[in-house]
Amino acid sequence: MRSQSLISLSSTIFLIVVSICFSLSSSRNPNILQIHSSLAVENHDSDLLISLDNSFTCGFYGLGENAYYLSIWFTNSKDRTVVWTANPDKPVNGKGSRISLLRNGAFVLTDIDGAIAWETNTTNTNVRRAELLDNGNLVLKDSSGKILWQSFDFPTDTLLPHQQFTKSNKLISRLGRGNYAAGNFIFHYDNDNVLRLMYDGPDISSVYWPNIDVDVFQNLRTNYNSTRIAVLDDMGRFLSSDRLDFTASDFGFGIKRRLTIDYDGNLRLYSLNNATGLWTITWEAVRQMCSVHGICGRNGICVYQPEPKCSCPPGYEMADQSNWNRGCKPWFSRFCSMSQMQVKFVKIQHVDFYGFDSSFSFQSSFESCKNKCLEDCECQAFSYRLTGEGRCYTKAELFNGYKSPNFPGSIFLKLPSTVETSEPIILNGTNYKCNSSESTKTLETSFAYGSRGKKVRWVYLYSFASAIGAIEMLLIVLGWWLLLRKHGLPDMVEEGYRLISSQFRKFTYIELNKATKNFKEELGKGASGNVYKGVLEDERVVAVKKLGDAYQIEEVFWAEVSIIGKINHMNLVRMWGFCSEPSHRLLVYEYVQNLSLDRNLFSENRFLGWQERFEVALGTAKGLAYLHHECLEWVIHCDVKPENILLDGEFKPKISDFGLAKLSQRDSKNSEFSRIRGTKGYMAPEWALNLPITAKVDVYSYGVVILELVKGIRLSNWVVEDGEEHETTELTKFVKVVKRILPSEDLGWIESEVDTRLNGEFSRRQAQKMVEIGILCVEEDRSKRPTMDSIVQALLECEE
Numbered sequence: 001m002r003s004q005s006l007i008s009l010s011s012t013i014f015l016i017v018v019s020i021c022f023s024l025s026s027s028r029n030p031n032i033l034q035i036h037s038s039l040a041v042e043n044h045d046s047d048l049l050i051s052l053d054n055s056f057t058c059g060f061y062g063l064g065e066n067a068y069y070l071s072i073w074f075t076n077s078k079d080r081t082v083v084w085t086a087n088p089d090k091p092v093n094g095k096g097s098r099i100s101l102l103r104n105g106a107f108v109l110t111d112i113d114g115a116i117a118w119e120t121n122t123t124n125t126n127v128r129r130a131e132l133l134d135n136g137n138l139v140l141k142d143s144s145g146k147i148l149w150q151s152f153d154f155p156t157d158t159l160l161p162h163q164q165f166t167k168s169n170k171l172i173s174r175l176g177r178g179n180y181a182a183g184n185f186i187f188h189y190d191n192d193n194v195l196r197l198m199y200d201g202p203d204i205s206s207v208y209w210p211n212i213d214v215d216v217f218q219n220l221r222t223n224y225n226s227t228r229i230a231v232l233d234d235m236g237r238f239l240s241s242d243r244l245d246f247t248a249s250d251f252g253f254g255i256k257r258r259l260t261i262d263y264d265g266n267l268r269l270y271s272l273n274n275a276t277g278l279w280t281i282t283w284e285a286v287r288q289m290c291s292v293h294g295i296c297g298r299n300g301i302c303v304y305q306p307e308p309k310c311s312c313p314p315g316y317e318m319a320d321q322s323n324w325n326r327g328c329k330p331w332f333s334r335f336c337s338m339s340q341m342q343v344k345f346v347k348i349q350h351v352d353f354y355g356f357d358s359s360f361s362f363q364s365s366f367e368s369c370k371n372k373c374l375e376d377c378e379c380q381a382f383s384y385r386l387t388g389e390g391r392c393y394t395k396a397e398l399f400n401g402y403k404s405p406n407f408p409g410s411i412f413l414k415l416p417s418t419v420e421t422s423e424p425i426i427l428n429g430t431n432y433k434c435n436s437s438e439s440t441k442t443l444e445t446s447f448a449y450g451s452r453g454k455k456v457r458w459v460y461l462y463s464f465a466s467a468i469g470a471i472e473m474l475l476i477v478l479g480w481w482l483l484l485r486k487h488g489l490p491d492m493v494e495e496g497y498r499l500i501s502s503q504f505r506k507f508t509y510i511e512l513n514k515a516t517k518n519f520k521e522e523l524g525k526g527a528s529g530n531v532y533k534g535v536l537e538d539e540r541v542v543a544v545k546k547l548g549d550a551y552q553i554e555e556v557f558w559a560e561v562s563i564i565g566k567i568n569h570m571n572l573v574r575m576w577g578f579c580s581e582p583s584h585r586l587l588v589y590e591y592v593q594n595l596s597l598d599r600n601l602f603s604e605n606r607f608l609g610w611q612e613r614f615e616v617a618l619g620t621a622k623g624l625a626y627l628h629h630e631c632l633e634w635v636i637h638c639d640v641k642p643e644n645i646l647l648d649g650e651f652k653p654k655i656s657d658f659g660l661a662k663l664s665q666r667d668s669k670n671s672e673f674s675r676i677r678g679t680k681g682y683m684a685p686e687w688a689l690n691l692p693i694t695a696k697v698d699v700y701s702y703g704v705v706i707l708e709l710v711k712g713i714r715l716s717n718w719v720v721e722d723g724e725e726h727e728t729t730e731l732t733k734f735v736k737v738v739k740r741i742l743p744s745e746d747l748g749w750i751e752s753e754v755d756t757r758l759n760g761e762f763s764r765r766q767a768q769k770m771v772e773i774g775i776l777c778v779e780e781d782r783s784k785r786p787t788m789d790s791i792v793q794a795l796l797e798c799e800e
């Protein structure tokens with residue numbers, strides 16, 4: 001008896017000592033879980049691993065009712081942002097579940113009944129502890145500190161800086177907001193070594209990014225490098241072996257970022273705002289959401305109103321009110337049970353369904369196209385394009401529907417004649433995004449859906465085929481596949497079917513040497529290289545920029561081309577092509593007739609009238625607004641100045657030299673970005689203050705330019721102020737004067753401040769507005785500066 005109680009006493013003491021040790025060690029090392037210990041779901045508020053710098057937390061995360069996930073999230077984001085989940089498809093119970101590091105080295109997540117919901121592949125290894133690192137990586141280490149397993153090898157929908165993305169990884173979107181089950185969108189290396197976004201739904205799979213209308217090369221990627229490795233670095237630059245290369249618009253150190261495939265199918269780079277805990281998008285893959293395949297599901301049509309919305313065609317209704325991915329279902333049964341007399345065709349303008357053509361032909365009349373679809377009872381619709389020779393496509397299935405005013409054809413939908421339709425067809429969309437309350441509602445069903453099994457592209461096509469007649473579908477798939485084989489992905493799209501947006505192409509050095517007559521006529525010298533005039537064989541006049549040494553590095557060059565090549569706006573100088581040969585890197589731009597703004601504005605023998613000056617202010621603002629806003633703030637010019645604003649035959653402005661900022665940033669690892677970019681007198685104060693560079697630096701430079709347009713002189717010049725000893729710039733002087741007089745109602749000051757060469761011939765209203773805008777733009781505090789969008793708006797309001 002005595003010995004027993006002694007044993008029990010000593011074991012109690014032992015337990016107490018052990019637990020004290022544990023609590024001590026865990027309070028000392030909040031980021032470590034020792035061998036033979038566990039985190040319990042009941043204590044999900046306290047049983048946590050927290051990285052030493054407090055950036056990341058790992059523990060149980062509950063969603064909906066009684067569904068818990070072992071997850072890693074950003075400690076400081078406002079809405080908990082989960083970056084990794086061990087068991088996305090198998091949530092565990094809120095009672096009795098635990099994650100344990102067993103003595104045999106296994107890291108095991110068990111449910112209430114002891115069933116294993118998830119485990120690592122480290123059974124029978126020397127794992128001693130689990131550790132959450134500062135970069136968000138959960139690792140299992142042996143006693144020597146060697147990593148035997150890491151969560152970075154098993155990404156879910158998010159990639160963190162330093163996390164290598166390889167050929168064996170995939171990012172899979174979630175099913176919806178607040179729903180961890182696997183969704184239908186995938187980001188991965190395709191078999192041809194190229195990073196792509198793909199819709200992988202229950203019925204079909206379909207690639208939608210990069211642009212499927214052009215080939216790998218025109219997308220500025222390569223399929224030659226089979227390494228298949230990509231990584232996001234500390235500065236916010238993503239670089240892949242297929243040459244996908246982009247940077248966050250807030251490029252720089254010290255910002256927490258993540259790259260996530262969202263449940264709407266877009267891939268986005270986010271930055272965390274330290275102060276608010278909110279995320280901002282600093283890059284995204286797809287700009288036009290309607291080009292995300294499968295977004296509106298089968299038979300659905302994506303429309304811009306102007307927000308992207310989903311809509312069902314006439315005769316169809318939403319299959320599942322809470323989820324557009326399920327698409328639209330028809331009110332009628334299959335056409336194959338109807339006679340040809342019982343069907344009609346309804347025209348829906350500017351709409352197309354991508355892919356799944358059962359046939360296509362050129363030089364087809366409308367009637368013959370219609371008959372083709374009529375005679376084939378599997379045909380759901382046909383697409384007919386009238387411009388040029390008639391092009392006829394019959395559709396076996398309706399997927400990836402979208403409406404775009406740019407689409408030159410129409411879809412003619414087959415419907416039973418009993419279905420009443422209005423003329424013309426109005427597509428009224430609803431939001432494709434399922435919101436949080438809705439997605440919690442569908443939690444149950446989606447788990448079932450998510451765990452249905454592995455999705456295999458062709459397997460789904462087969463099962464789908466059985467529903468509509470296996471043989472036909474098989475033929476379609478086979479035909480499709482053969483097409484794919486024969487021409488490669490891009491040609492499948494039948495060139496010309498979609499407007500291929502540019503004549504962008506590659507030139508040879510010999511061609512450009514000839515065009516410029518051995519680089520005879522120099523148009524200008526720029527920071528990035530000299531520019532020469534040339535005439536191409538098709539008689540287009542061009543400006544050829546010979547890039548300097550910095551751009552001889554291939555990746556640097558490609559980065560530039562990839563940015564500029566995609567941009568097309570009337571107030572931006574268009575790039576027509578490039579030449580990339582060993583030691584010859586050139587860019588071919590459109591030729592802009594009337595030199596740059598500085599040579600027109602500050603010159604003795606040239607003169608710009610008021611109307612032109614206002615147009616320059618407006619056009620330049622439009623061009624910058626396009627770069628900042630429509631390109632999602634990811635192109636910052638960084639060197640706005642009169643030298644970079646060219647004037648065309650009608651003295652309309654075109655901004656040149658954009659897209660170069662990204663390059664200079666990375667030239668210098670020491671981040672002396674400020675020294676390289678920008679021109680004194682036009683540079684915003686934050687360059688000197690080492691603050692992150694945002695689009696507001698361009699707003700500042702624009703402010704200087706718009707004030708120069710009003711004054712007609714260089715404001716960056718140094719002058720001695722009246723009665724004062726030290727020098728100041730014309731700008732400072734001007735701002736001081738104007739700030740003093742602006743509040744007064746009297747507009748008399750305008751006469752004396754506007755360029756005297758105009759002889760009073762200018763619009764008082766416009767001049768006043770331009771000065772007001774300019775003064776706001778050059779505010780020291782960048783948060784006080786307006787955005788380019790609002791500047792365009794303000795100028796438009798006083799356009800005559």
Ligand SMILES: *[C@@H]1O[C@H](CO)[C@@H](O)[C@H](O)[C@H]1NC(C)=O
Nearest residue numbers: 120121122123125148149153
């Ligand atoms: C576990 O899996 C990872 C990734 O597949 C692999 O790199 C690692 O070697 C595996 N570990 C063991 C102990 O098998």
Ligand SMILES: *[C@@H]1O[C@H](CO)[C@@H](O)[C@H](O)[C@H]1NC(C)=O
Nearest residue numbers: 225226227229239240241242
């Ligand atoms: C392939 O990509 C890797 C990783 O980006 C790079 O290190 C390597 O140099 C590339 N190889 C070639 C032949 O370009």
Ligand SMILES: *[C@@H]1O[C@H](CO)[C@@H](O)[C@H](O)[C@H]1NC(C)=O
Nearest residue numbers: 053054055076254273274275
């Ligand atoms: C952001 O937060 C971290 C820690 O929470 C802090 O060390 C850092 O200084 C903050 N950065 C800024 C710019 O506020």
Ligand SMILES: *[C@@H]1O[C@H](CO)[C@@H](O)[C@H](O)[C@H]1NC(C)=O
Nearest residue numbers: 305422425426427428429430
């Ligand atoms: C389409 O939606 C708008 C706004 O929701 C509504 O005003 C309009 O009546 C709708 N049109 C049709 C044809 O339903």
Ligand SMILES: *[C@@H]1O[C@H](CO)[C@@H](O)[C@H](O)[C@H]1NC(C)=O
Nearest residue numbers: 177433434435436437438439
């Ligand atoms: C979600 O939808 C419901 C009703 O459909 C609505 O009341 C709620 O405001 C929506 N929530 C969000 C975040 O949009």
